Amino acid sequence: MDTHEYNADEITVLWKPKVCIRAGVCVKMLPKVYNPIDRPWIKTENATAEELKDQITKCPSGALSYKLNS
């Protein structure tokens, strides 16, 4: 499935647009990172890896996930 990758220092955020239900949980939790009208719409540099991980686990659809950079 189509997956977009957004690289940060410690982690890479993965987003599957076809799974996203546009619930906006990510936008409400981290508005400096997630801005649907901007490109790229996910700006990983505006939060810490911990903040990103905490938010990603709360995505209700599973569209967001992450992998640790080695």
Ligand code: SF4
């Ligand atoms: S929280 Fe998940 S489902 Fe909701 S808009 Fe963000 S990525 Fe999409």
